Amino acid sequence: MPTTKTSAKKKPQAPASPERRRELLGIAAEVFAAQGYNATTVRKIADEAGMLAGSLYYHFDSKESMLDEILSTFLDELWDGYDTVLAAGLGPRETIEALVTESFREIDRHRAAVAIYQKESRHLVDQERFHYLVDSQVRFEKAWLGTLERGVAAGVFRADLDLRLTYRFVRDTVWVAASWYRPGGQHSPEEIARQYLSMVLDGIAPRA
Amino acid sequence: MPTTKTSAKKKPQAPASPERRRELLGIAAEVFAAQGYNATTVRKIADEAGMLAGSLYYHFDSKESMLDEILSTFLDELWDGYDTVLAAGLGPRETIEALVTESFREIDRHRAAVAIYQKESRHLVDQERFHYLVDSQVRFEKAWLGTLERGVAAGVFRADLDLRLTYRFVRDTVWVAASWYRPGGQHSPEEIARQYLSMVLDGIAPRA
Amino acid sequence: MPTTKTSAKKKPQAPASPERRRELLGIAAEVFAAQGYNATTVRKIADEAGMLAGSLYYHFDSKESMLDEILSTFLDELWDGYDTVLAAGLGPRETIEALVTESFREIDRHRAAVAIYQKESRHLVDQERFHYLVDSQVRFEKAWLGTLERGVAAGVFRADLDLRLTYRFVRDTVWVAASWYRPGGQHSPEEIARQYLSMVLDGIAPRA
């Protein structure tokens, strides 16, 4: 049940093999993440793909539609994972644990998309086309904040904290990791999740 | 003892009233932070300042030099604060507390600059001109990581965590706040610092 | 009896002391000659004069009017000298000798103006304002070519040469010297004139 809709295509752009598309989008995502969307030229992407700038337009409508497809694909997959977790009927603490772990898995698989999302979503939401980013954020907040509230009610989270602050704290703590995470590094996503959870839940000071 | 160097000026830059410069830099920083450096046109800044695009060049060499001045001014002031803390001879836990509090104060005073720093520093460091960002990062890591290490040795921080991961966790946790913080909001920087420290040090799960 | 007219002035620009004007024009001429008129910014001239660009407009209407005044002043003085020679009733060979000598004297006194004239007059003549350059050129050609013709008729110049070519040869030979001549060098203008005349009249091959 994806939130995002891939925007309608004017020109019958079916012919291009979906594999080549995915390959090109991967390259584009990497460059967008490294240099920023605005600073990335279509030519740079084409260079990286071993073709000329104009040739990209056989595969995609525009630079923006590449960005769109990268972000919406990522969000679709993210919500697949989140929805599975949320539907599992876990307790609040276990839900948080599962969401954090799932998040690091997504960072592992979509590092570039996540980095782009972090950097660009703020300005993007002003555009009609990217309104689905707002929808996603709303659902996101509902899921996390709701779980935190359930947890406070259940006594598994501290009651003396500002919950919105706590929400932002947990959310940022996780996602900002995309800025330094490198797939194939020494820590698996699950291992990183475990350590993060340990800090978030129990703090960095030793328990008495 | 600032890390940053104010770039050499061929032409008698800054002969004019430093007040106007600061005013314009404030406007520029706001726009850079809101739209991203690359996406910000010089005309947009000028519009905001009520002048024509070309007129900005009476005060600044280039768009890039505005960015430079915004960032280096911020870093100079940041290090003023940090150095004071680091020279105070506090224990590791108190040092972390003081650094976090100082950081939120800087976010309060330089919100735009911090947001720009977060978003742009990655690509900027490739340029000679912004090499001081790297220097600052190195010092930054040394200060934080060193304090964490001292804390582990002293037994005031947990010994079972990957320290680099912990460093990133604490660092990001603090600075990412610039992305949503709005000066003059309901929480003072000190109050936010207190809550953050509470979470970072003790976790969000209740102590037994 | 100057050929050139200093263009009419809209604003009563009398107040500026003529000495300061001449001083500033000297500076401007030097820069125009060194960098080319178009490549010279008003600010560069002002820098050289120790003032700000805007201040020059107290003394002059425009950059172009500086150029105008530099060139017309030079041409006025040149024609003072030429007219004296032409009115002296000399024979053709002596006239050529006197004109060449007078030319090197002008180069000595107005090196910058001459260099500017060489480089810029071609495009300038298209403008109404600089039409006097054409007038001067016409008179110039008349004086030199006429003298050469008289000389051929009198048998003091070779009859087997294309006279227009000869005219250009002599003319260029003399004036192009402004591109390398430096006042105060080892050769006086008169000495250079003597050597040039020796080459032009007798050639560089030894006489049998």
Place this chain on the structure above:
Amino acid sequence: MPTTKTSAKKKPQAPASPERRRELLGIAAEVFAAQGYNATTVRKIADEAGMLAGSLYYHFDSKESMLDEILSTFLDELWDGYDTVLAAGLGPRETIEALVTESFREIDRHRAAVAIYQKESRHLVDQERFHYLVDSQVRFEKAWLGTLERGVAAGVFRADLDLRLTYRFVRDTVWVAASWYRPGGQHSPEEIARQYLSMVLDGIAPRA
């Protein structure tokens, strides 16, 4: 054995038809020569070529690189010709005759480039990129001055002249012709060379 270096190219410049490049460079050279490099706008060149200003940048890096290519191409060809002459083992007088003739041929084929060279080389040499102009000038002086010296030693040139002055005299005499020469005029380059040589070698006064 060209003196000039074709500047390094980051981007695969010149992948396209060299014919189009040469065509465009020809147009650019013509405009540069007519109006001066600085006074020539990129749009003017594009207009002349029947395209938009931006389109030129498909073929060239910058306005400056057009100038560079025009000058270096000219100098390469000039030195091809000169080197052939210098390697031929002629006597000094015959060498001078051959160099002058070759020079007029180059003026005939590269009139615009020569005119540009005359007008712009002075300021250009200050830039790293155009340092090859200095190299060329040094070689040029060596070739001409050396030949003159040989000639004086051999008794075929007068011994009573300042040789540096003579060198400049001959050099300027020849090259300044580019300012008025029009290909396809009534005189062939060889005919002009013959007359120039006659004047330079034997003077304009009749031999006794």
Place this chain on the structure above:
DNA sequence: GATGAATGAGGCTTCATTCAT
């Protein structure tokens, strides 16, 4: 006489995009 600050026009360049081949 000069300064400080701004204007406005225009210049060079970049870049997403198009399209005939």
Place this chain on the structure above:
DNA sequence: GATGAATGAAGCCTCATTCAT
């Protein structure tokens, strides 16, 4: 599927010029 060449809009920056002080 891709290339080569071009378009057109827009961006950064320069500079002659103006004018209140």
